[in-house]
Amino acid sequence: MNRFTLVWRNLWRKPIRTVFTMLAVLVVFFLFTVLEGLRGALTLSDISDESQERLLTSHKLSLVMLLPVAYQSRIARLSGVEAVSHASWFAGRYQDNPEFAQYPVVAEEYLALNPEIRLSDAHRQAWLENRGGAIVGRPVATQYGWQVGDRVPIRSSIWTRANGSNVWEFEIEGIFDDIDGGVNAGVMLLHYDYFDEARAFSNGTVGWYVSKGDGSLPLEDLMAAIDAEFENSPTETKTNTEAAFAKEYAQQFGNIGLIVTLILTAVVFMILLVTGHTMAQSVRERIHEMGVLKTLGFTSGSIFRLTVLEGLLLVLPVGILAMALGWGGLAFLSGALGALFPAGLGIGTRSVLMGLALMLAISLGSVLPPVIRALRLDIIALLRTA
Amino acid sequence: MAEQLIRLTGVGKSYRKGREVVRVLDGISLEINKGDFVGLMGPSGSGKTTLLNLLGGLDKPTEGVVEVDGRAISALSPGALAKWRSGNIGFVFQFYNLLPVLTAARNVALPLLLTSLPASRRKQHVNTALRLVGLAERASHYPRELSGGQEQRVAIARAIVSDPPILLCDEPTGDLDRATADEIMALLQQLNRDYGKTIVMVTHDPRAASFAHRVLHLDKGELGAAPEATR
Ligand SMILES: Nc1ncnc2c1ncn2[C@@H]1O[C@H](COP(=O)(O)OP(=O)(O)OP(=O)(O)O)[C@@H](O)[C@H]1O
Ligand SMILES: [Mg+2]
Numbered sequence: 001m002n003r004f005t006l007v008w009r010n011l012w013r014k015p016i017r018t019v020f021t022m023l024a025v026l027v028v029f030f031l032f033t034v035l036e037g038l039r040g041a042l043t044l045s046d047i048s049d050e051s052q053e054r055l056l057t058s059h060k061l062s063l064v065m066l067l068p069v070a071y072q073s074r075i076a077r078l079s080g081v082e083a084v085s086h087a088s089w090f091a092g093r094y095q096d097n098p099e100f101a102q103y104p105v106v107a108e109e110y111l112a113l114n115p116e117i118r119l120s121d122a123h124r125q126a127w128l129e130n131r132g133g134a135i136v137g138r139p140v141a142t143q144y145g146w147q148v149g150d151r152v153p154i155r156s157s158i159w160t161r162a163n164g165s166n167v168w169e170f171e172i173e174g175i176f177d178d179i180d181g182g183v184n185a186g187v188m189l190l191h192y193d194y195f196d197e198a199r200a201f202s203n204g205t206v207g208w209y210v211s212k213g214d215g216s217l218p219l220e221d222l223m224a225a226i227d228a229e230f231e232n233s234p235t236e237t238k239t240n241t242e243a244a245f246a247k248e249y250a251q252q253f254g255n256i257g258l259i260v261t262l263i264l265t266a267v268v269f270m271i272l273l274v275t276g277h278t279m280a281q282s283v284r285e286r287i288h289e290m291g292v293l294k295t296l297g298f299t300s301g302s303i304f305r306l307t308v309l310e311g312l313l314l315v316l317p318v319g320i321l322a323m324a325l326g327w328g329g330l331a332f333l334s335g336a337l338g339a340l341f342p343a344g345l346g347i348g349t350r351s352v353l354m355g356l357a358l359m360l361a362i363s364l365g366s367v368l369p370p371v372i373r374a375l376r377l378d379i380i381a382l383l384r385t386a
Numbered sequence: 387m388a389e390q391l392i393r394l395t396g397v398g399k400s401y402r403k404g405r406e407v408v409r410v411l412d413g414i415s416l417e418i419n420k421g422d423f424v425g426l427m428g429p430s431g432s433g434k435t436t437l438l439n440l441l442g443g444l445d446k447p448t449e450g451v452v453e454v455d456g457r458a459i460s461a462l463s464p465g466a467l468a469k470w471r472s473g474n475i476g477f478v479f480q481f482y483n484l485l486p487v488l489t490a491a492r493n494v495a496l497p498l499l500l501t502s503l504p505a506s507r508r509k510q511h512v513n514t515a516l517r518l519v520g521l522a523e524r525a526s527h528y529p530r531e532l533s534g535g536q537e538q539r540v541a542i543a544r545a546i547v548s549d550p551p552i553l554l555c556d557e558p559t560g561d562l563d564r565a566t567a568d569e570i571m572a573l574l575q576q577l578n579r580d581y582g583k584t585i586v587m588v589t590h591d592p593r594a595a596s597f598a599h600r601v602l603h604l605d606k607g608e609l610g611a612a613p614e615a616t617r
Contacts, residue, residue, distance in 0.1 A: 001488075001495040001508070009487040292483045295444060296497045296544075297472025299465055379444045383483075 003302075007310045013282060021278045022318045025362075028271045029319045029355060032264060033326025036351040037333075039260045041341045052243045053219070054113065057209040057226055060236040063245070064089065066205035067235055069196075075209055078225055080217035085109035088207035090190065092154035092168070094144055102134075102154060102188040103207075104195035113210050116179045123148065123174025131194040133173035137186045141175045142335060148172055154188075160200045168198075186341070210242070268358055276366035279311055283370035290374055291382025300375045311367030312360075319359040323352070388419035391551070391584050392441060397450030399436055399607075410436050412607040414450070418586065420551070423578045425598030426588045432604045434588040435556055441586060442475045442554045443467045454552070472500045476545025476583075480557040482537040484529040484544075491516065491525035494543045501548060515543035519573060535566035542573060546583070553577065555587040559594050571597045 012018055057075065059065035067086075075084045087110065090102035103110075107128055111117060119127075119135060126148075127133045136146060146152060150172045160166045170190060178185035196203055213222045223239040230237045290303055327347065334345035347355075374382070399411040410433045418424055426434050439445040440452055443459045452460040454474065462470060477483075484493045491512050498508040516522045519539040529537055538558060545553055555574065559567035575597050577583045587598060595601050603610045 001492045001499070001512075002505070003499055005492065006485075006488070006496075006499070009485075009492075013487050288483075289485055292485070293496070294468065295442075295471070295477050295483075297468045297500050299468045301465075380439060383444075 003306060007306050007313065010282075010286070010306075011310050011313055013285070017278055017282070018314065021275055021314060024271050024274050025315050025318045025359075026322045026325075028267055029322030029359070030326045030329070031267060032355055032358070033323045033347055033351070034329050034333075035260045035264055036347045036355075037326070037330040037345045039257045040347060040351065041345050052241055053212065054242040055209075055211045055213070055219070055223060055226070055239055056242045056245045057211065057237045057239040058207070058245075060227075060238045063208065066202055066207065067209065067237065069204050069206050071209060071230065071235075071237075072206075074229055075211055075226055078222075078229060080213050080222045080225065082212050082214035083109070083113055084209055084211035085113055086192070086206040086209045088192070088195070088205075089158070090154070090156055090195070091158045092156040092188075094152060094154055097144070099157065100140060100186060100188070102190055104190045104192040106192050107189070110189065110210070113212055114184055117176050117184055118179055119174050119176040123176070127173040130171060130173050131191050132169070132171055134170035134188050134190050135174035135176055136172060136188040137184065138175055138177050139186050139334070139341070140188060141172070143337060146172050146175075148175060159195075161198050162200050164200070268362070272362050272365055275315065275362055276369075279314065279363075279366035280370040283307065283367070283374060287374050287377070287382055287385045291379050291385070294379045294382065304371055304375060307371045308364070308367055311363040315359050315363035319355070323355050388421065390417055391420040391422070391455060392416070392418040392586075393451075393453045394440070395451045395453075397440060397447045397452060399433070399440065399445070400448050410607055411440075411447070414607075414609050416602070416609060418584065420584055421578070421582050423575070423585045423597065423599045424587070425595040425601035426586060426604060427590065427592075427595055427601055428604035430590075433607045434604050437604065438554050438556055438586065438588055441552075442477060443471050469500075472497060472548065474550050474552055476542075476548075476550045476553045478538070478541050478545050478553060478555040478558045480560040482529070482534075482541045482561075484537055484540055486529050489526050489528055490521060490532065490540045490543075493529070493540055494547050496544060497548045511547050511549075512543075515547040516540075518546070519543045533566075534562050535569060538562065538566075538570055539573065542570070542577075546577065546581075551582075551584055553583050553585045553587075555585065557588055557590065559589065559591060564593075567591065567594060 057067075057071075059067055066088075069086070072084055072086060075081055085106050087103040087105045090104060091099060092102045093099045111119070111124070123135065127135050134152075141147070144152070151169050152172060153167050153169050155167045157166075159168075161168065170188075192206070211226070213219060217225070219241065223241075226239045227237050293303055294300070330345040330347070334341050394414050394416040397411060397414040397416075398409070400407050400409045402408075414437065426437065428434050436445065440447050440460075441454075443452075443462070446460050450460075451458050457470075459467065459470060484490075485496070488496070494512045494515050495508055498511060501508075503511070513522065513525075516525055519542050521536060521539050521543065524532060524536060524540075527536075529540070532540065538561075542558075553574070558574065559570050562570060571594050574585060574587065578585050585598075587594070589595050
């Protein structure tokens with residue numbers, strides 16, 4: 001028998017009530033973790049430095065409208081431009097899975113502009129030598145179980161081949177890692193030459209240009225210079241940083257983030273009510289016993305500490321377990337849905353701290369009011385309660 | 387002459403109820419010697435429990451001084467008073483006041499949590515106390531698994547486990563049948579006689595009061611001599 005025994009026995013005063021409260025805490029913090037992970041993935045919280053410096057030039061009206069391939073040399077000629085290349089939207093899917101990103105690109109140029117793509121020399125060489133080859137980000141390869149040497153059919157919702165089919169077959173020549181889980185992590189890269197020759201229409205066009213300044217001009221000026229080059233032409237452009245585009249793209253999920261936040265808030269509030277009610281009731285049931293303990297010589301301070309510890313025990317261990325389970329759930333999801341969440345699913349330190357803070361808030365928020373109210377009474381008043 | 391242990395001088399207690407002041411105790415002066423066994427009787431509402439609470443440092447007098455072993459406990463801070471209580475007073479209540487979530491042994495061990503005794507010594511003390519009240523074999527029972535008399539024995543074991551010199555009992559047999567009440571009284575008598583405990587016991591039961599060395603009568607907040615009937 002020590003003080004902890006007393007706390008522990010009090011915690012299990014009504015076992016069923018305790019179990020249900022703990023279950024509620026378990027569910028809430030599991031949900032919290034999974035939803036935080038999804039929210040993080042949907043709001044693109046970390047954007048790499050490269051993304052901040054790379055410029056993306058698209059059709060002025062929309063990212064999906066096409067630009068002439070001839071713009072590349074015109075952008076390259078502008079002063080302040082160090083390198084430029086392009087990519088296009090292929091809009092393909094593998095079997096019945098949801099669409100994911102495939103970009104037909106000029107391999108060496110694109111890789112040079114995207115140094116965060118890590119590809120072994122052997123894979124790189126193999127891809128350069130195979131016109132019908134492709135490389136793919138690891139999350140996608142993992143989800144679909146692709147290995148180097150596999151031939152994979154990709155059905156495009158835009159592009160038909162000259163022979164009328166919209167199913168394209170590519171040979172996987174390499175699997176790459178995107179070191180900062182950035183914009184390319186879940187992408188499949190194809191050879192533009194092969195793609196342009198084989199497609200039935202719109203030959204000689206590209207989706208957008210990617211460029212990098214040489215540092216002689218401020219980015220703002222460089223972006224303005226690129227757009228000025230094509231002003232008053234039939235195909236005007238809009239240039240911005242890749243990060244800004246990514247943000248804009250993520251904006252369409254912004255509402256989901258908001259909804260998730262709202263759900264979380266509601267759920268946390270509910271659990272606060274549930275545990276608050278439980279704890280308050282449990283404290284009320286033992287006001288008389290607090291009087292007995294004080295009679296024996298326990299101080300208000302020590303009764304306060306014992307009760308607070310009990311509140312923490314009700315929430316923290318189960319809450320932490322729930323977050324660990326949620327983390328496992330996210331790891332499972334990102335393995336199973338790599339193409340959907342190429343940057344992986346997980347929660348950052350910030351979310352972990354937020355979860356812990358919530359646990360503290362819930363347990364303290366429910367224990368402190370009734371215990372403070374009880375301990376304000378003197379011993380006689382405590383003992384006189386039935 | 388016996389050594390004096392408790393002294394009350396001009397003790398009064400009143401409660402404020404809104405604008406009204408309820409006077410519960412008035413000008414009580416009283417001396418109790420070490421080893422004494424004092425019965426306290428009086429009609430309901432006469433202030434017996436209030437007086438006992440003042441003796442035990444659960445409450446403070448509105449006027450006057452309560453001294454125990456030469457120390458004015460009515461002047462102690464709540465923290466100091468709590469510490470003093472744990473070392474000097476064992477309480478026994480009418481309704482036992484055991485914690486339902488703890489076994490008999492753990493209930494008895496509660497006061498020892500406030501000491502610095504090592505676990506093994508605490509266990510020893512608990513066993514000794516339970517044996518003394520004749521409940522050693524019920525150590526692992528919960529209060530709900532015990533009879534009223536057994537619960538009261540556990541409560542007495544809890545009151546004596548840290549070996550305080552004074553036991554304050556508020557109607558310790560009030561909830562028990564006659565035979566059980568006699569057993570409890572015999573136990574208290576033994577504690578007084580063989581272990582030197584000074585006992586102040588509130589009771590309505592003349593039979594219980596007959597175990598005391600002397601009986602005080604409280605009426606409308608004032609102390610009087612024992613009427614002939616009870617002596
Ligand atoms: N906290 C309080 N506030 C107001 N009045 C109180 C308070 N505590 C006790 N009283 C009053 O003081 C008087 C004496 O109460 P006390 O409990 O000491 O009586 P008692 O002699 O022990 O009675 P009983 O035999 O019924 O236990 C009663 O009238 C009671 O209403
Ligand atoms: Mg009373």
